[in-house]
Amino acid sequence: MSSSKRVRQGCDKLSEDLIYEILLWLPVESLLRFKTVSKLWRCLISSPCFVESHCTRPGSNPETTLIVHNRISDGWFSLLQLGPIPLMSDLPFPYEFDESRLIGSDKGIVCIVCGNSCGSLFVEAYSSKSRTYLWNPATRHYKLIPPSTSRDDDDDDNNVALGFGFDPINNDFKVIRVVNSPSQSEVYSANLNAWRKVGIEPMEIQYPGDFNGCISGVLCWTGLRRILSFDLNKEVFTCVTKLPSESTHARVTDFNDSIMLIIGNGSNGKINLWTLDDVKCLRRGGVVEASWTLMLSIDTDVPAHSIHSYFNSGDILLRSDIGEWLSYNSVEKKAIKVSKSIRWGEIFKYTETLVSIAGFKKLK
Numbered sequence: 001m002s003s004s005k006r007v008r009q010g011c012d013k014l015s016e017d018l019i020y021e022i023l024l025w026l027p028v029e030s031l032l033r034f035k036t037v038s039k040l041w042r043c044l045i046s047s048p049c050f051v052e053s054h055c056t057r058p059g060s061n062p063e064t065t066l067i068v069h070n071r072i073s074d075g076w077f078s079l080l081q082l083g084p085i086p087l088m089s090d091l092p093f094p095y096e097f098d099e100s101r102l103i104g105s106d107k108g109i110v111c112i113v114c115g116n117s118c119g120s121l122f123v124e125a126y127s128s129k130s131r132t133y134l135w136n137p138a139t140r141h142y143k144l145i146p147p148s149t150s151r152d153d154d155d156d157d158n159n160v161a162l163g164f165g166f167d168p169i170n171n172d173f174k175v176i177r178v179v180n181s182p183s184q185s186e187v188y189s190a191n192l193n194a195w196r197k198v199g200i201e202p203m204e205i206q207y208p209g210d211f212n213g214c215i216s217g218v219l220c221w222t223g224l225r226r227i228l229s230f231d232l233n234k235e236v237f238t239c240v241t242k243l244p245s246e247s248t249h250a251r252v253t254d255f256n257d258s259i260m261l262i263i264g265n266g267s268n269g270k271i272n273l274w275t276l277d278d279v280k281c282l283r284r285g286g287v288v289e290a291s292w293t294l295m296l297s298i299d300t301d302v303p304a305h306s307i308h309s310y311f312n313s314g315d316i317l318l319r320s321d322i323g324e325w326l327s328y329n330s331v332e333k334k335a336i337k338v339s340k341s342i343r344w345g346e347i348f349k350y351t352e353t354l355v356s357i358a359g360f361k362k363l364k
């Protein structure tokens with residue numbers, strides 16, 4: 001091989017590596033357009049290695065980007081960017097339904113459940129007759145998953161708990177559906193595109209019933225005195241973790257690759273933030289007397305109906321008793337109204353990614 005040919009090949013390799021590194025820092029919208037530049041760019045952007053690297057690059061997960069179930073927006077879903085001036089933009093989902101719920105968000109994939117109205121607010125959205133979608137809002141791809149085979153009493157809308165998350169060991173997105181009466185549980189695997197029944201300990205599902213979210217492959221459901229954990233990889237309920245104090249306003253969220261428990265007293269606006277000392281205890285089984293550390297105790301002066309997330313910026317997302325959404329900054333000790341347009345709904349942290357699932361279709 002001539003020296004000039006070796007130099008050209010070296011330059012081509014350098015150019016490809018440089019292109020790869022530059023593309024990693026671009027937003028999804030730009031990457032989707034740049035797929036048409038050349039076959040090389042299309043292969044680079046579509047490769048599983050690039051998709052994962054783009055998802056986990058530094059700065060790829062803004063702490064304050066949220067996806068919101070917003071009933072009065074054009075598409076019923078919105079992206080919310082918290083900050084000194086909160087910004088909201090609609091996410092059109094062009095399929096007609098009367099009732100819906102946002103079940104979870106993980107690695108850029110969102111799970112929503114939709115149903116038709118039959119006189120009760122959540123009955124059809126929770127029932128076995130509902131439709132469940134996995135959706136990537138950034139790429140506008142979606143998948144309608146097969147219906148669950150478990151049955152429930154459609155007259156009781158407090159009877160079902162739903163959860164969604166990512167199993168990092170099997171690289172699989174999963175949906176769990178728990179029915180309290182009769183007691184039964186099923187898990188959907190996106191890799192297998194099928195549901196399977198799993199064992200369940202008797203549990204009392206409280207309104208609104210859904211799991212708080214997925215943390216390190218474990219789904220967490222918060223009750224009055226406990227956290228129920230479900231291991232997405234082993235597909236088993238692992239343990240019941242006792243809370244450091246009893247509360248009807250408690251929620252689990254992720255914090256610095258660990259678990260934070262936000263406990264509030266809805267009547268006076270006092271909030272305690274606890275961190276779990278050993279995350280592994282969620283996989284041990286049985287009833288666990290967990291060790292918690294009180295990280296922060298604050299008084300918001302805002303009677304809160306619900307508490308959603310804590311962010312590294314010091315913000316806590318609250319819904320006041322009069323239905324307003326507020327971002328309370330624990331450092332500056334002041335609350336900012338997030339948006340007049342949010343009346344009620346579910347809120348999860350959201351990361352824009354290129355992640356795809358087998359069977360995805362492009363929204364028209």
